[in-house]
Amino acid sequence: MNLRLVELTKRFFSKHGSILAVNDVNLEIDSGEFFVLLGPSGCGKSTMLNLIAGLEKPTRGEIWFDETLVASASRRVFLPPKERNVAMVFQSYALYPHLTVFENIAFPLRIRRTKEQLIKESVQRVASMLAISELLDRKPAGLSGGQRQRVAIARAIVRKPNIFLLDEPLSNLDAQLRASTRGELKNLQRNLGVTTIYVTHDQIEAMGLGDRIAVLKDGRIVQIGTPDELYENPVNPFVAKFIGSPPMNLFKASINYDKGSFFITVGNKKIKLPDNKAERIMSLKSKDCLIGIRPEHIYINPSGAEETLKGKITSIEPLGKDVLLHISIGENKFTAITPKMRFEEYEIVNVGFDPERIHVFEIQD
Amino acid sequence: MIEEKFKSVIIWIGCVLLVVFCLTPFLYMILISLSSSPDFLTKLGQIEFSFKNYYSVLSSKSLHFIDYLRNSLIISAASAFFCVIIAGLGAYSITRLALPGKMLILFFVLAVSMFPQISLVGYLFKFMSSIGWINTYFALIFPYVAWILPLSLWILVSYFAQIPRDLDKAALIDGCTGWQILRKVIFPVAAPGIFSVSLLSFIFAFNEFMFALMLTIDYHSRTIPVGIALFQGLHGEIPWGNIMAGSAIAVIPVVLLTIIFQSYIIQGLTRGSIKG
Amino acid sequence: MEYHTFSELRESYAFILPLMIFILIFVLLPVLGTFINSFFRDISFMQRKFILFENYKQLFNDSDFYGAIRFTILFILVSVPLEIILGLIFALILNEAVPFRGFLRACVLLPWAIPSAISGRLWELIFNYNYGLANFLCIKLGISTGPINWLGSSLGAFLGIVIADVWKTTPFVTIILLAGLSSIPIELYSQAKVDGSNFLQRFHKVTMPLLKPVLIVALLFRTIDALRIFDLVYVLTHGGPGGATTSLSLYSYRYFLAGDFGYGSAISVVLFVIAFILSVVYIKLGRFAELGT
Ligand SMILES: Nc1ncnc2c1ncn2[C@@H]1O[C@H](COP(=O)(O)OP(=O)(O)OP(=O)(O)O)[C@@H](O)[C@H]1O
Ligand SMILES: [Mg+2]
Numbered sequence: 001m002n003l004r005l006v007e008l009t010k011r012f013f014s015k016h017g018s019i020l021a022v023n024d025v026n027l028e029i030d031s032g033e034f035f036v037l038l039g040p041s042g043c044g045k046s047t048m049l050n051l052i053a054g055l056e057k058p059t060r061g062e063i064w065f066d067e068t069l070v071a072s073a074s075r076r077v078f079l080p081p082k083e084r085n086v087a088m089v090f091q092s093y094a095l096y097p098h099l100t101v102f103e104n105i106a107f108p109l110r111i112r113r114t115k116e117q118l119i120k121e122s123v124q125r126v127a128s129m130l131a132i133s134e135l136l137d138r139k140p141a142g143l144s145g146g147q148r149q150r151v152a153i154a155r156a157i158v159r160k161p162n163i164f165l166l167d168e169p170l171s172n173l174d175a176q177l178r179a180s181t182r183g184e185l186k187n188l189q190r191n192l193g194v195t196t197i198y199v200t201h202d203q204i205e206a207m208g209l210g211d212r213i214a215v216l217k218d219g220r221i222v223q224i225g226t227p228d229e230l231y232e233n234p235v236n237p238f239v240a241k242f243i244g245s246p247p248m249n250l251f252k253a254s255i256n257y258d259k260g261s262f263f264i265t266v267g268n269k270k271i272k273l274p275d276n277k278a279e280r281i282m283s284l285k286s287k288d289c290l291i292g293i294r295p296e297h298i299y300i301n302p303s304g305a306e307e308t309l310k311g312k313i314t315s316i317e318p319l320g321k322d323v324l325l326h327i328s329i330g331e332n333k334f335t336a337i338t339p340k341m342r343f344e345e346y347e348i349v350n351v352g353f354d355p356e357r358i359h360v361f362e363i364q365d
Numbered sequence: 366m367i368e369e370k371f372k373s374v375i376i377w378i379g380c381v382l383l384v385v386f387c388l389t390p391f392l393y394m395i396l397i398s399l400s401s402s403p404d405f406l407t408k409l410g411q412i413e414f415s416f417k418n419y420y421s422v423l424s425s426k427s428l429h430f431i432d433y434l435r436n437s438l439i440i441s442a443a444s445a446f447f448c449v450i451i452a453g454l455g456a457y458s459i460t461r462l463a464l465p466g467k468m469l470i471l472f473f474v475l476a477v478s479m480f481p482q483i484s485l486v487g488y489l490f491k492f493m494s495s496i497g498w499i500n501t502y503f504a505l506i507f508p509y510v511a512w513i514l515p516l517s518l519w520i521l522v523s524y525f526a527q528i529p530r531d532l533d534k535a536a537l538i539d540g541c542t543g544w545q546i547l548r549k550v551i552f553p554v555a556a557p558g559i560f561s562v563s564l565l566s567f568i569f570a571f572n573e574f575m576f577a578l579m580l581t582i583d584y585h586s587r588t589i590p591v592g593i594a595l596f597q598g599l600h601g602e603i604p605w606g607n608i609m610a611g612s613a614i615a616v617i618p619v620v621l622l623t624i625i626f627q628s629y630i631i632q633g634l635t636r637g638s639i640k641g
Numbered sequence: 642m643e644y645h646t647f648s649e650l651r652e653s654y655a656f657i658l659p660l661m662i663f664i665l666i667f668v669l670l671p672v673l674g675t676f677i678n679s680f681f682r683d684i685s686f687m688q689r690k691f692i693l694f695e696n697y698k699q700l701f702n703d704s705d706f707y708g709a710i711r712f713t714i715l716f717i718l719v720s721v722p723l724e725i726i727l728g729l730i731f732a733l734i735l736n737e738a739v740p741f742r743g744f745l746r747a748c749v750l751l752p753w754a755i756p757s758a759i760s761g762r763l764w765e766l767i768f769n770y771n772y773g774l775a776n777f778l779c780i781k782l783g784i785s786t787g788p789i790n791w792l793g794s795s796l797g798a799f800l801g802i803v804i805a806d807v808w809k810t811t812p813f814v815t816i817i818l819l820a821g822l823s824s825i826p827i828e829l830y831s832q833a834k835v836d837g838s839n840f841l842q843r844f845h846k847v848t849m850p851l852l853k854p855v856l857i858v859a860l861l862f863r864t865i866d867a868l869r870i871f872d873l874v875y876v877l878t879h880g881g882p883g884g885a886t887t888s889l890s891l892y893s894y895r896y897f898l899a900g901d902f903g904y905g906s907a908i909s910v911v912l913f914v915i916a917f918i919l920s921v922v923y924i925k926l927g928r929f930a931e932l933g934t
Contacts, residue, residue, distance in 0.1 A: 055534050082540045094531035098553045108539035111549075155539070368840060372737075379734040380745060387748040390808065393774050394763050404772030455660035462656065470657065477668050479920030481869035483890040484909040487897045488674035489667070511667030514660060543656075572756035574872040575890075579897065590758035594876045605766050612762060616755040623754040624747045630754075631746065634813065635820040638858055 023219035036210030087161035292359035403605035418610035429584035433592035452517035478515035524558030561633030685900030728814025761876030821855030
């Protein structure tokens with residue numbers, strides 16, 4: 001099922017004033033797509049899911065499921081969750097504590113007055129799909145976090161929903177389980193082919209799972225794109241910092257124009273920016289800007305002939321195969337990832353930037 | 366070491382005194398109900414024990430003891446039932462829904478529970494007279510429900526507030542209507558609280574005296590506390606044996622409930638008065 | 642936007658409506674009616690007449706009314722502290738690792754659980770002059786040489802009511818204080834022990850300060866409840882002898898019973914106002930704010 005959000009806005013009122021939790025969001029999600037909403041805590045991700053599920057009513061804007069208008073403030077349309085046939089998995093799993101695992105999974109079917117025989121078959125089908133067939137007689141209190149999570153997913157998929165919504169479903173699992181479940185979840189979604197919206201604040205999860213990702217900030221969509229697009233071409237420093245780990249280095253610089261090329265000055269060296277950035281640079285409002293370079297695109301003691309700067313290593317973090325260096329060049333501090341070699345603290349090294357990988361952003365306040 | 370020993374002795378003595386303090390009157394009640402004469406203490410040894418008092422209380426048609434007991438059981442059960450439902454709905458809206466001023470409602474209801482009964486009973490009498498309900502079950506059930514609601518509401522709010530909001534959301538998405546959320550999720554999950562409230566409501570209604578005294582006239586609706594309070598002898602002498610036998614039978618329901626479900630009663634009382 | 646908040650409002654009111662209706666019709670309306678009625682001469686079979694403050698004026702010259710106030714206040718002053726102290730002792734005992742814990746708790750609850758009209762009857766027998774348990778024990782234990790005229794003398798009747806009330810309501814205090822005690826973290830006691838304090842010091846420095854909020858709750862609950870005492874005096878002493886144990890509730894009830902609804906209402910309005918002030922204090926002192934939000 002295809003999902004369309006048009007100028008979707010949600011304002012919460014409270015004693016202390018009002019909060020725009022979702023602010024003028026326009027978005028189209030294709031049928032069968034695995035779509036991720038990514039953003040820091042409090043940016044309105046859960047509110048957006050709730051709006052899609054029908055748990056909240058929009059203050060403004062419309063929500064379309066295929067050709068059906070399910071919510072519109074101006075046209076006074078609002079289908080309750082019951083009539084939208086969406087399924088949702090919560091961070092807290094929200095299993096019914098008084099029901100057995102079987103009854104938890106069967107719950108949505110029972111509410112819809114499904115035939116007993118069919119309920120039994122359906123529950124057993126999804127239970128074996130998620131490898132929880134042995135747990136059917138237990139109560140949620142007696143399950144581990146990972147098992148509860150599977151039950152929650154089973155309950156969500158048992159009735160073949162139009163849209164599958166997941167609100168940080170992995171954040172209560174330990175790191176190892178999280179990684180393995182991520183893979184299973186992706187496979188499951190591929191097999192079911194259900195349009196899926198997945199909320200997370202963890203960019204690794206987002207990059208690993210999403211066909212496309214929308215990065216949110218303060219209720220607005222900052223950028224939508226495939227994981228690669230977000231990584232290669234972040235539209236602003238916020239996305240640049242949010243995607244990639246460790247985050248991109250950002251520093252202020254002025255751009256100079258000299259003999260048909262643009263330059264920046266770092267330390268006391270001039271670095272030439274690639275010509276394909278010219279258009280971007282021309283569009284800047286001032287020649288002062290933010291320059292970004294990812295740690296993995298900084299080269300230490302490069303063997304090639306490119307221009308290098310002198311930098312001092314201030315600390316060293318081994319990462320196994322690679323090593324993360326904190327380097328200061330003049331007033332600027334950088335992090336760099338480089339294959340493991342012998343480094344000493346306070347050692348002076350040659351630092352090279354890959355000019356092709358330099359990002360140029362407007363300075364934001 | 367000495368302090369520990371000393372302490373355990375004190376506690377033992379305390380326990381014994383506690384049991385004596387609480388149970389002696391009950392024992393006395395049972396002894397008198399079984400003896401042929403109330404002055405059995407002064408004539409220790411000369412009194413025979415029998416179930417005669419019980420027999421006469423239960424068999425005498427003119428005493429209407431059975432009628433009183435039946436009235437009490439029906440009125441208390443009905444009051445408890447309506448109280449739980451109505452307080453459950455109220456507690457749900459107070460803990461879940463976007464209701465402005467809901468804390469105000471909660472405190473208002475708390476204030477209501479502090480009203481003296483006497484400031485209602487005069488008007489209630491006139492009101493019930495005017496609609497012809499005096500001496501009917503309704504005359505007691507409706508005021509009882511209203512009277513017990515505040516405590517029930519407070520207890521249930523403290524239980525419902527602990528149920529995570531996500532559970533409601535999950536139920537909504539699974540297709541429940543507002544009613545179904547209550548019936549299939551909130552009430553079952555808060556079952557211990559619902560049960561405490563039912564017990565307490567039943568006990569309060571069963572024990573109520575002033576309304577029953579004022580709003581009933583005879584065995585058609587009179588409850589057992591009033592029946593026993595007004596139980597007088599025919600010939601001047603108070604028939605203590607009969608009264609104690611009647612009392613012993615009358616307290617059986619509440620005593621059994623208290624003994625079997627003490628933990629629920631304690632939970633309910635605690636949550637109703639101290640914050641959950 | 643309006644439609645959204647509005648529809649949500651409608652739903653929620655539907656849920657809380659029955660509660661509000663019940664309380665409105667069967668509690669608020671009667672209280673209001675009583676208030677209004679207190680400004681009327683309203684006696685059965687007589688013309689109802691608006692007399693403004695006449696009932697209240699009469700009240701201020703009514704020595705029996707002062708007697709009822711005096712008894713009610715004395716009763717609160719004597720019985721509530723006794724109940725709190727005894728309840729605290731019981732709670733301290735039950736909070737220890739005592740054997741037969743469940744049995745003891747059930748014992749404590751029983752006096753509270755039975756109708757006070759029935760316990761009133763029971764105490765009436767216990768205080769019987771000729772063959773009651775009270776006089777039997779007093780003589781056997783040497784407290785008194787002859788039988789005490791419990792219910793026939795002012796002091797005796799007062800004490801009788803206090804004793805019966807303490808028996809009946811100490812359990813309630815015990816349960817509340819027990820909940821307060823069991824919520825005090827054990828570590829605090831261990832810490833105090835490590836610091837070398839003795840039993841009494843621990844009670845004074847750890848138990849009492851932490852129990853204080855709960856004690857206040859119990860105190861005010863009991864005060865308000867004692868203020869409206871009716872069942873026990875009605876059954877045990879009928880307010881006698883000579884009106885010595887007539888509480889405000891009972892005094893008002895007498896007028897209702899006699900068909901004088903105006904004067905009876907005026908008395909109960911006075912009681913209501915006192916109870917209301919006390920309950921405001923109670924809500925202010927009790928800490929209820931976190932609930933329900
Ligand atoms: N029912 C509500 N009433 C008032 N404000 C709300 C309500 N629900 C959410 N908000 C506010 O809206 C904003 C967005 O909340 P939301 O729960 O959507 O954030 P989120 O992105 O899911 O954050 P998190 O990662 O912490 O779950 C927050 O500032 C929050 O305080
Ligand atoms: Mg969230």
